[in-house]
Amino acid sequence: MPIADQLPLLWPELILGLGAMGLLLLGVFNGEGSARNVTLGAVATLLAALAVVVFAPPKTAQAFGGMFVTNDFVLFAKALVLAGSAATLVLALRFNAAEAIERFEFPILFLLSTLGMLLMISAGDLIALYLGLELSSLALYVLAAYRRDSARSAEAGLKYFVLGALASGLLVYGASLLYGISGTTSFAGVGRAINAAPGSLGALVGLVFLAAGFAFKLSLVPFHMWTPDVYEGAPTPVTAFFAIAPKIAALTLLTRVLQGPLFGLIDIWQQLFGVLALASMAFGAFAAIAQSNIKRLMAYSSIGHMGYALVGVAAGGASGVQGVLLYLTIYLVMNLGTFACILAMRRDGRMVEEISDLAGLNRTHPGLAMALAIFMFSLAGLPPLAGFFGKLYVFLAAVEAGFVGLAIAGLLSSVVAAYYYMRVVKVMYFDEPADAFDRPFGRVTTSILGATAVATVFFFLVLSPVLDSALRAAKSLFAA
């Protein structure tokens, strides 16, 4: 296929890459004062790429000799990642201005990281997988340390970098073993080699190392150690970005790798990821109880939520993949809303991050308290809010696949997790009020807050169309 026919498949990536370079030039020539304009330009670039992804004619195709793959599943995941990136970047606009850390490189790093995520979602080759993963992670390391004057931010960046580099090493080692048994780096070739010799030791060890690398990126127990410190230390909009886009990208890529080249080892990886899911759900639920900082709380919450989503991955099959996609969609909405609430927690021009700072929020800011309560109930998985449906469909898929124990363990850990989400609600509604937060929260923050809160409450109205497109996406993965 001539290259001119392949390039249209890469429109979202081209827009992001060229947009990042163009905006970089703009920023360099106009100096520091252009930070706001560059950020707005980056948001527009992300939205343009999102529009291309959403309105692209869905088709299964590949480019560059199979290194780049696109289908319904890939497009669904890309839409989630782009929406998450654009929304967090908008949230960052006001935060950076208020904290006087506006620099035009910030949105460029966001764009390049998102580009890396798109490349990894579309990867059809082990090298492309690694390259996309590194592009996205490298930008995340810098973003974590973005606030250079803060020791905690520098610590977060350094910790994330050192552990991330180690995890990348594990992942590449696993990839090299898969290359060793198959003699090719393409997913199709690796899949053929594994199907030809399913029990081979090289494939098994390769799978385990690859899984360890992914588990780190997804902060699954026992590879989660970095998560609370990095979430706490990084600037809050960056934390929101960490909690959303990279998780979606890594989990969808993991799903593609497991259902594609590693499908021959399904009996083994179902057990492997079942155990990881179990450990993450339980640990996320119990460790969050003792937290007093809301960003650390969200870190443990995201560990737990990745565990729930992984239940769908471990279940396998079209219904499992459908459950994962639905879960990630809901996870995106809930987390975005929660972080918009956290960004509104400013007192005397400074961020406050303790849960006790929320005391009596119902009396000082009833609207904010209501929204945060909605998100907390939804994160806990109470019907009829969005979070309930996410959990319902992954657990249903697990039961269908015969993992009844895993589903029950998930239910029990959601009960434990509900305790610490409820505690936030209790502090807001029943404790003596602390000082009020600064007003106004900003139009953008308020509108994202409102939109996500409405989406969380009335998610059941759009449940069936979302389920349909998730199912179509899941089926495209199995048709290939």
Add this chain to the structure above:
Amino acid sequence: MLIQSLAFYLFASVAIASGVMVISARNTVHAVLFLILAFFNAAGLFVLLGAEFLAMILIIVYVGAVAVLFLFVVMMLDVDTAAIRQGFLNYLPVGLLVGALLLGELAAVFGGWVLTPGVASKAPALDNTEALGRVLYTDYAFLFIGASMVLLLAMIGAIVLTFRQRAGVRRQDAATQINRRRDQAIELRKLASGSGA
């Protein structure tokens, strides 16, 4: 053939000698310089093997970037070699053990290593730089461009984390210096004699 053997022994012996000097030199800057010498000799060995691309990469990457980085670090950090040498004898057994283990593993690898027939064959009349170039810019163009984005990101990241504009730094600006006129710089005053400025 004789010249090749002579060149091999020259490169190999200098490489080993400079390798020994790297770990035994008292001055750390000298150690890094010997390391660079070792890199050059290894590059020479690669050329003898017909791997000229690896030789070029070794010089560009290791000598041009890594060794210079080492030099920077060695010169900027105050490394106290006396403190490092303290307790040398205590660590010696552990070091020897690790070294022996690695040597054993290397021996095991080389003992059991059989080159698959056909792997090492190369296309006729195509040196390895050209062979790499032919696939790098065609089959792997996508990954090549992806890698270039990673490098761009690394540059931006380094600038974001380290570059800071300090206020109150006097910078030389040739244009303003040249454009300054006499009446902006010099003021004439009449002073009464004996009273000072």
